[in-house]
Amino acid sequence: MEFLRFVDILEFLGTFAFSISGIRLASAKQFDWFGAFVIGFATAVGGGTMRDLMLDQTPFWMINPIYIISTGIALFVVIFYRKILIRLNYTIFTFDAIGLALFTVVGIEKTLACGFPFWVALIMGIITGCVGGIIRDVLITEIPLIFRKEIYALASLVGGLFYFASDLAGMPAEATKVIAVIAVILTRVIAVRFRISLPILKGSEDEKGIE
Amino acid sequence: MEFLRFVDILEFLGTFAFSISGIRLASAKQFDWFGAFVIGFATAVGGGTMRDLMLDQTPFWMINPIYIISTGIALFVVIFYRKILIRLNYTIFTFDAIGLALFTVVGIEKTLACGFPFWVALIMGIITGCVGGIIRDVLITEIPLIFRKEIYALASLVGGLFYFASDLAGMPAEATKVIAVIAVILTRVIAVRFRISLPILKGSEDEKGIE
Amino acid sequence: MEFLRFVDILEFLGTFAFSISGIRLASAKQFDWFGAFVIGFATAVGGGTMRDLMLDQTPFWMINPIYIISTGIALFVVIFYRKILIRLNYTIFTFDAIGLALFTVVGIEKTLACGFPFWVALIMGIITGCVGGIIRDVLITEIPLIFRKEIYALASLVGGLFYFASDLAGMPAEATKVIAVIAVILTRVIAVRFRISLPILKGSEDEKGIE
Numbered sequence: 015m016e017f018l019r020f021v022d023i024l025e026f027l028g029t030f031a032f033s034i035s036g037i038r039l040a041s042a043k044q045f046d047w048f049g050a051f052v053i054g055f056a057t058a059v060g061g062g063t064m065r066d067l068m069l070d071q072t073p074f075w076m077i078n079p080i081y082i083i084s085t086g087i088a089l090f091v092v093i094f095y096r097k098i099l100i101r102l103n104y105t106i107f108t109f110d111a112i113g114l115a116l117f118t119v120v121g122i123e124k125t126l127a128c129g130f131p132f133w134v135a136l137i138m139g140i141i142t143g144c145v146g147g148i149i150r151d152v153l154i155t156e157i158p159l160i161f162r163k164e165i166y167a168l169a170s171l172v173g174g175l176f177y178f179a180s181d182l183a184g185m186p187a188e189a190t191k192v193i194a195v196i197a198v199i200l201t202r203v204i205a206v207r208f209r210i211s212l213p214i215l216k217g218s219e220d221e222k223g224i225e
Numbered sequence: 226m227e228f229l230r231f232v233d234i235l236e237f238l239g240t241f242a243f244s245i246s247g248i249r250l251a252s253a254k255q256f257d258w259f260g261a262f263v264i265g266f267a268t269a270v271g272g273g274t275m276r277d278l279m280l281d282q283t284p285f286w287m288i289n290p291i292y293i294i295s296t297g298i299a300l301f302v303v304i305f306y307r308k309i310l311i312r313l314n315y316t317i318f319t320f321d322a323i324g325l326a327l328f329t330v331v332g333i334e335k336t337l338a339c340g341f342p343f344w345v346a347l348i349m350g351i352i353t354g355c356v357g358g359i360i361r362d363v364l365i366t367e368i369p370l371i372f373r374k375e376i377y378a379l380a381s382l383v384g385g386l387f388y389f390a391s392d393l394a395g396m397p398a399e400a401t402k403v404i405a406v407i408a409v410i411l412t413r414v415i416a417v418r419f420r421i422s423l424p425i426l427k428g429s430e431d432e433k434g435i436e
Numbered sequence: 437m438e439f440l441r442f443v444d445i446l447e448f449l450g451t452f453a454f455s456i457s458g459i460r461l462a463s464a465k466q467f468d469w470f471g472a473f474v475i476g477f478a479t480a481v482g483g484g485t486m487r488d489l490m491l492d493q494t495p496f497w498m499i500n501p502i503y504i505i506s507t508g509i510a511l512f513v514v515i516f517y518r519k520i521l522i523r524l525n526y527t528i529f530t531f532d533a534i535g536l537a538l539f540t541v542v543g544i545e546k547t548l549a550c551g552f553p554f555w556v557a558l559i560m561g562i563i564t565g566c567v568g569g570i571i572r573d574v575l576i577t578e579i580p581l582i583f584r585k586e587i588y589a590l591a592s593l594v595g596g597l598f599y600f601a602s603d604l605a606g607m608p609a610e611a612t613k614v615i616a617v618i619a620v621i622l623t624r625v626i627a628v629r630f631r632i633s634l635p636i637l638k639g640s641e642d643e644k645g646i647e
Contacts, residue, residue, distance in 0.1 A: 046423035049372025157577050161471025212468035257634035260583025366579050
C-alpha cells in the first residue's frame, strides 16, 4: 500500500503546512480566495518546481494531483476554521518544520539521482525547502522573512550535511534519511525556541555603491 | 496564407493589449523606455514562457519574432499616441480580454499535446493567461492586481471548464475552442461590468502565525 | 593551463563584482549573513540561470563550483573589509562593467551554439547580463534600478550589435568577442561618466486603464 506510506502522510502534512502559511499571509493582505489559493500553492510547490526546472525534470506537482488538492483543503480550513487555526499555531509550526525537513531530503535525493555532485544536492535541498517561502513573500511584496528571521534555510543546510556525513559513514539509506530529517527539525525547533538568529550584515543606505 | 489567419491577428492584438497594460503601468512609475519595454514584454510573454519551461518546450517567443515586434509597436504607440490611448480604454480592455481568452486556449492545447491530463492543462491555461500580469506587478513592486480585483483568473478557469465540457460532449475541435474563448471573454466582461469579485479572505496582520 | 586563462580570471572578477553589489544592497536592508549570501549569489548567477533554462541547458553554476565560491569570498570581504570596499567603489564599478560585458558575450555565444538566430542571442545576452540585478532588486523589494537609472541593459545591447556587425564583417572569432566586450564597457562607462539616461516614459497614476 504505497499510497499510505508513513512518509507520504508526512509529506502531505508538510505541503499542507506550507500552504497554510501562504494562505494566512495572503489573508492578512486582503487577498480574495483565488489569490490566497495561488499564494498557498506557490508556497507549497515553488521550491520543488524551481529544483525540477533546474534538474530538467517535469515539475513534481504536474504528475500527482495530491499537492493541488492539499492546497485546496488548506484554503477550506483557513476560510471555515480560522479561529481553531490560531489555537493550533504550534501544531502548524511543527508541520512546517516537518515539511522543511522532508522537502530538503527529497530535494537532495532527487538531485543525486540525476547524477549531480554533493554540493549541488545540498543547494537543491535548500532550494526545495526555502524557495516556496521566498516566492510567497515576493508575491505579497514583503522582504522575504527567511533573509532576516530565525534560522530557517540553515536548518536545511544542517540536515543536508548530516545526510552526507551519515552516508559517508556507511549508514543504510533509510537511516541516513531519518537522521537528516531529525537534524532539520531539531535545528529549526532549537533556533525558534531560543530565538537564535544569524548575525545581521551591518550596512547603511548610503553604502549602495555606484551601480 | 497561414500568417494572416484570423486567430493569428487576434493573438497579435492580445499580445499587443498585454504589452500596452505593462507599458502603461511602467510609465506610471517613471520607468525609462527600456524599462517600459521589458515590463511590456514580460507581461505579454511571461505566462507562456513559464508554461513552456514547465512543459520542457522552447519558449514560444524564441521561435517567432512577432511577439517582440508587437511589444515594440506597443511602446511606440504609448510614447507617441498617449492621449488617444486614454480614450481607447474600453477597446484596450476588450483586446486584453481577447488576449486572456486566446492565451488560455493556447495553454490548454499545448499542454494536452504534450500528453498531460485535464487538470494540468487547466492550470497551464490559467498560467498562460495570468502569470504575465503577476510578473508585471512584481517588477513594479505592486501586490499583483489579480489577487485582489475583479475576476480575472477565474475567467480563464471558466473557459477551461467549458473547453473540457465541450470536448466531452463530442463537439468538433474548432467549436470547442470558440466556445472556450467566448466563455472567457463573457465571464471577464460580465465581472467587470457588474463589479463581481471573489470573496476576500478575512484576516488580520497579527494572524501571521509563528513562521 | 585552461583554468588560468585571462578570460576566466575576468569572469571570476565579474561574478565577484555582481555578488558584491547584491550583498551590499542586502546589508543596507539588514539581512542576515545567509540572506546576503543568497542575494549575492542570485545577482551573480540569476541571469545565466534564466538563459540556461530557456535554452534547455543545465544551469552553468551547477557544473562548476567556482561561482558559489566566488559569492562566498564576496560575503567574507563585505563582512570583514567593509570600510576598504567603500574606498574601492570605482574599482567595483569597473569589475561590474567587465562582468556585464563578459556575461553578455557568454550569453550570445551559448545561444548561437544552441542553434538560435541572431535576435534571440541578442536578447539572451541582455538577459544574462541584466536579470541577476533585477532578481536582486525584486528580492529586496525595490523597483529594479535598471529600469530607471543610467544606461545599463542598453550597453549590453550595444555590445551585442557590435558582436554581430564584427561577425558580419568577417572578423575572426576572438576579435569579435574583444570588440563586443569593449563596446559594452565603453558604453557603460560613458553613460555613467556623463550621466546619460534613456528618456523617461511620461505617465501618471490615473492612466492605469481599466485592468
